[in-house]
Amino acid sequence: MKQLMLLAFAMPMLLTLLSCNEGGELTPEEVGTFQIYFDNKVGTSDITLEEAGSTSYDFETTGGEKFNISSLGYYVSKISLSGPNGEIYQDEVLVNASDAKGYYHVIEGTSVSQNILLENVPAGTYDQATFTIGVAEEGVQEGALGGVLDPANGGWFWNWNAGYIAMIIEGNALNSGQEYVDWGNGSETLAKTFSFHIGGWKNVPDNENFVNNVRTITVDFGTTVSVGEGLSPLAHVVVDILKMLEGASVDFSTTYSVHSPKGGKVFADQLDQVFSVHHVHQSTSGH
Amino acid sequence: MFIKARVGINKTKIFIICGAISLWSCQESVRPEDTSLVFERPPHFPEPTYTFDNNPITQDGFDLGKKLFFDPLLSRDNSVSCNSCHQQARAFADSPLHPTSIGIENKFGIRNAPALGNLAFMDEFFWDGGVTHLDFVPINAIESDVEMGETLENVVAKLNDHKEYPHLFKKAFGVDEITSPYMLHALSQFTVMMVSASSRYDKYVLREGTLNEEELKGLALFEVKCSGCHSGELFTDFSYRNNGLNTSFEDKGRALISESNADLGKFRVPTLRNVELTAPYMHNARFETLEEVLDHYGGGMVDSPTLDPLFKDGQQVVGIPLTQIEKQQIIAFIRTLTDEAFISDPKFMNQ
Numbered sequence: 001m002k003q004l005m006l007l008a009f010a011m012p013m014l015l016t017l018l019s020c021n022e023g024g025e026l027t028p029e030e031v032g033t034f035q036i037y038f039d040n041k042v043g044t045s046d047i048t049l050e051e052a053g054s055t056s057y058d059f060e061t062t063g064g065e066k067f068n069i070s071s072l073g074y075y076v077s078k079i080s081l082s083g084p085n086g087e088i089y090q091d092e093v094l095v096n097a098s099d100a101k102g103y104y105h106v107i108e109g110t111s112v113s114q115n116i117l118l119e120n121v122p123a124g125t126y127d128q129a130t131f132t133i134g135v136a137e138e139g140v141q142e143g144a145l146g147g148v149l150d151p152a153n154g155g156w157f158w159n160w161n162a163g164y165i166a167m168i169i170e171g172n173a174l175n176s177g178q179e180y181v182d183w184g185n186g187s188e189t190l191a192k193t194f195s196f197h198i199g200g201w202k203n204v205p206d207n208e209n210f211v212n213n214v215r216t217i218t219v220d221f222g223t224t225v226s227v228g229e230g231l232s233p234l235a236h237v238v239v240d241i242l243k244m245l246e247g248a249s250v251d252f253s254t255t256y257s258v259h260s261p262k263g264g265k266v267f268a269d270q271l272d273q274v275f276s277v278h279h280v281h282q283s284t285s286g287h
Numbered sequence: 288m289f290i291k292a293r294v295g296i297n298k299t300k301i302f303i304i305c306g307a308i309s310l311w312s313c314q315e316s317v318r319p320e321d322t323s324l325v326f327e328r329p330p331h332f333p334e335p336t337y338t339f340d341n342n343p344i345t346q347d348g349f350d351l352g353k354k355l356f357f358d359p360l361l362s363r364d365n366s367v368s369c370n371s372c373h374q375q376a377r378a379f380a381d382s383p384l385h386p387t388s389i390g391i392e393n394k395f396g397i398r399n400a401p402a403l404g405n406l407a408f409m410d411e412f413f414w415d416g417g418v419t420h421l422d423f424v425p426i427n428a429i430e431s432d433v434e435m436g437e438t439l440e441n442v443v444a445k446l447n448d449h450k451e452y453p454h455l456f457k458k459a460f461g462v463d464e465i466t467s468p469y470m471l472h473a474l475s476q477f478t479v480m481m482v483s484a485s486s487r488y489d490k491y492v493l494r495e496g497t498l499n500e501e502e503l504k505g506l507a508l509f510e511v512k513c514s515g516c517h518s519g520e521l522f523t524d525f526s527y528r529n530n531g532l533n534t535s536f537e538d539k540g541r542a543l544i545s546e547s548n549a550d551l552g553k554f555r556v557p558t559l560r561n562v563e564l565t566a567p568y569m570h571n572a573r574f575e576t577l578e579e580v581l582d583h584y585g586g587g588m589v590d591s592p593t594l595d596p597l598f599k600d601g602q603q604v605v606g607i608p609l610t611q612i613e614k615q616q617i618i619a620f621i622r623t624l625t626d627e628a629f630i631s632d633p634k635f636m637n638q
Contacts, residue, residue, distance in 0.1 A: 096341060097460070097468035143338050143422035143475070144468035151426060152439040152467035159430055161544050162423040185436070202419075209547035262546040 030123035032227040034081060034089070035234040036116045039278065040072055040108045043242040047072065049109050050171065053190040057174055061246050067173040067194070072241065073107035074167035075148070075156070077139065078216070079118065079131040084224060087124035095139065100147035103135065105154065123228035127221045129235055133271055134166025134214035137201055158199055161260070165199040166213055166268070169241060173252035194252055198268055200261025211261040213268035219277045226282065238278040244270045324349050326407065329484035331492050331520050335407040337421055337479050342472040344480065347459035352477030354455065355470065357637040361425075361442055362435035369428065369474075372400040375635050378561035378626070379403035379481065383575075397538055399572040401557060402565045404483035404629065405521055414554045414570040416527060417544045421479060422471045439467050446470065481635065483560050484520075485628040488620075492520075498623055505620025512607050513617070515597050516556045522624070527553040528595045531588025531604065532573055540570070551593050563625045577621060581614045 040047050042059045050056060050068040057066035079091040079102070093102030107113045135149065140163050144150075149164065151157035156165035173194050181189040189195075202210040225233035247270035248255075258264055323346045328335055342348075355361065359368040373379040381400035398414055412418040418427060429435045429442055446452040446465045456465045459473060488506075490496030498506065509517075518524045527541035529552045536542075541550035554570045568574040574583060584607040588598055598606050609617065 097466070097472055098462070141338070141420060143341055143420045144471035146466055146468045150467050152443045157423075157426070159423070159427045160417050162418045162420065162426075207545075209545040209550070211546075260546055 030229055031120045032123055032229060033232045034118040034121045034126070034227055035232065036079070036118070036129060037234055037236050038076070038106045038114045038116070038239055039236060040114075040239045040241065042069070043240065047108055047241070052170065052172070052193060054172055055174075055192070057172070059242070061242065061250070063246070063249070063251075065173060065175055065245070065250065065252050067171055067245075067252065069108070069169065069171040069241065070193075071108075071168060071170040073105065073113075073156075074133050074239075075135055075164060076104045076106055076116065077102060077132045077135060079104075079116070079129065081118070081121065081126045082128045082130070083124050083126040085125060087122060087126055089118065089121045089126070089227075091118055093139075095142050095145045095147075095149070097144060098146045100139075100145045100149040103139070103148050105148035105156075121227045123226075123231075125224040125226050126233075127224045128218055129221075129237075129277070130216060130218040132214060132216045133268075133275075134199070134201065135164035136214045137203060140164065140201055156197075158197075158259075161199075163199055163201045165197045166215075166264075167196075167198040167271075169196045169198075169244070169267075170194065173256065176252045176256045177254060178256045194256040196258040196264070196267060198258070198264035200264060200268075202261075211265045213261055213264050215268055215271040217272050217275050219275055221277050221280045223280060225280045232283065234281045234283075236278045236280065238276055240274055240276070244274045247273055324480070326480060327482070329482065329489070329520075331489070332405070332484060333408055333519070333521070336410050337407040337475070342422075342475060344476050345459065347455070348473055348476040349480060351455045351459045352473040352475065353635070353637070355474050356477050360445055360449070361429055361437060363437040363441075367435050369425070370637065372428075373403050375630055375632075376564070377402070378483065378564045378630055380561075380565035383566050398570050399567060402561050403478060404481050404560060404626075405558065406481060407479045408521060410525060411555070415539075415541050415544050416525075416555055421475050422468075424478075425471060425474050426467075443467050443470065477635075481629075483626040483629040486560065486624050486626040488623040489626075491623070498620075501616055501619045502623050503620075505616035505618070506623075508609075508613055508617050509620050512609070516595075517559050522559040523556040525555065527555055529553045529591065529593045530569075531583070531590070531594050531598055531606070532569055532571065534589050534591050536591075538571065549593065552591060553593055559621055560624045561626055561629070563622050564630065577618045578614065581609060581617060585609050585614070 045059065047069055048058065049072070050058065050070050052070040054068060054070070056068060058068045060066045078093060081087070081089040091102050095101065095103070104116050105113060139145070139149070149155045156168060157163070158165060171194060172192050174192070176192040176194050178189065178191060178193050180191040183189070198213055200211045200213040203212050204210040219237060221235060227233060244267055248266040258267070324344055326335070326339065326344050356369045359365045361368060372381045372385070374382060380402040385400075401414070406412075406421050409421075410419065412421065412424050413427070418424050426439055429437050429439055443465055446456075452465060456462055456469055460469050462469055487496055487498065491498045516524055516526065516528060527550060533552055536552040539551055541553040542548060562568070563577070566575055568577070568580050574580050586606060586608070588594070588604050588606045590604045594604065598604060
């Protein structure tokens with residue numbers, strides 16, 4: 001581990017040295033991998049998903065709203081990396097009926113979904129990642145797609161106002177105004193739950209009625225990491241749900257059921273605060 | 288006669304033209320390009336909007352889509368198929384016995400099932416425009432409580448367990464497992480081919496036929512009085528408007544999608560192609576006959592904050608006043624939009 005850490009410090013310097021010396025030491029063909037780990041938190045606390053309807057309130061906002069989380073996730077797409085020396089990497093987006101390459105469905109509690117491995121990243125140093133939360137117009141308007149965008153296979157999709165749900169946060173809140181509802185056919189909404197479904201992707205020029213809640217976020221690493229043969233750095237991204245709820249000044253007694261673009265806007269507007277890089281590793285041996 | 292679509296399909300076309308000869312000789316070695324079914328854009332129509340690039344039409348895909356369209360397996364209790372509400376003899380609108388559509392367990396929907404036709408040229412679907420791609424339309428029907436009451440997931444499971452479908456999906460798409468996008472693509476291949484452009488009006492426009500004097504007078508009147516909204520060769524500008532049916536709006540219409548009170552009670556301007564066959568009329572099936580529709584335009588409108596300004600003169604609701612003779616002429620013209628070839632095309636029949 002110590003050696004790895006040493007390597008982590010030494011490598012960038014070495015690489016810059018090499019590239020300064022020759023300017024061609026790292027051929028463009030040289031590639032490596034890069035991993036992004038999405039670590040969902042409430043403030044500094046880890047999230048343990050509760051059963052829907054559970055009244056054990058694990059968290060509290062500074063406004064005194066007690067709540068827990070039963071379901072949490074979001075779509076990440078169009079990932080790119082950039083570096084101080086002009087390095088650019090763009091994750092390939094390739095969609096069709098069989099797959100949706102470049103779209104990732106990060107779901108709390110499913111750890112494989114929280115680790116995104118980018119391959120064929122050109123060797124170099126990187127200090128920023130940019131990605132989109134949600135599925136933008138060009139994705140929606142391709143029509144029916146496979147992979148994580150298949151609504152019959154876990155994809156999050158709104159039928160009535162067709163499009164993908166960018167982010168879902170569900171749980172119970174002590175002050176939730178939600179009453180019990182029986183929808184028939186065995187479907188029900190439990191009392192005291194809240195359900196925030198943040199979607200909406202339409203850009204209609206000069207019509208502010210249509211809310212586009214798809215957001216593109218850039219996170220700074222605060223340092224540089226190197227990609228190259230045998231190097232596989234990782235960015236540990238913290239996704240702080242508390243920032244979202246507090247930023248939106250959520251009052252669960254009145255806001256407990258959000259299922260439309262306009263209702264989701266106040267949450268989407270917090271997204272660039274919610275995602276941040278906690279730290280980066282030069283190697284992927286730990287988080 | 289018709290020129291071919293420029294989208295997607297043109298690859299096939301070029302291939303056919305350039306490679307026709309070589310294709311015949313080596314048909315066994317390569318999987319032959321499917322040439323039996325081609326989407327054709329009628330020359331007087333706009334460019335299609337459908338994503339043919341993702342979902343090129345093939346005979347196998349179309350046949351599969353047709354089978355699905357007629358199959359009640361898509362509903363929870365195996366009682367309702369797409370065809371239950373979309374019947375060819377009615378230009379794929381609902382039976383007049385079902386003013387607003389009727390789904391599983393005889394549940395009533397709130398809206399009148401529209402005619403299906405020329406879907407390849409539309410950007411938005413449904414009376415409120417909430418669906419922006421043809422592929423996504425069936426999900427709404429399948430999962431609606433008052434239509435088919437089923438889940439997409441379960442339909443896919445039923446298809447995978449079926450004795451014929453796995454083979455048919457393999458044939459159409461080369462897949463070993465059926466997933467929802469392939470099912471939706473098959474349905475779109477069937478519905479997107481529903482092009483209605485062979486009415487007497489079309490023959491007149493394409494200089495292949497004539498209209499009589501009354502019909503021509505109706506056309507001239509229509510252009511002045513109606514084409515502000517029912518414009519172009521599809522007879523709609525695809526905007527959302529309130530034509531004075533109601534003063535309060537249980538069905539919010541376009542406002543469901545835009546979440547704006549400015550859109551309360553606005554519904555998509557419908558096409559008028561085949562409208563002779565699709566009674567009753569309007570999103571809520573208010574009128575039984577075209578005469579009633581024109582009486583409504585003439586003097587039956589009610590005012591509300593979102594009533595279309597075209598129907599007002601200042602504060603006054605004026606509608607579209609028409610004499611009895613003018614009404615008859617307009618209706619005579621509208622009847623020339625009926626496409627007998629379309630509603631009797633064996634391609635779309637369950638056989």
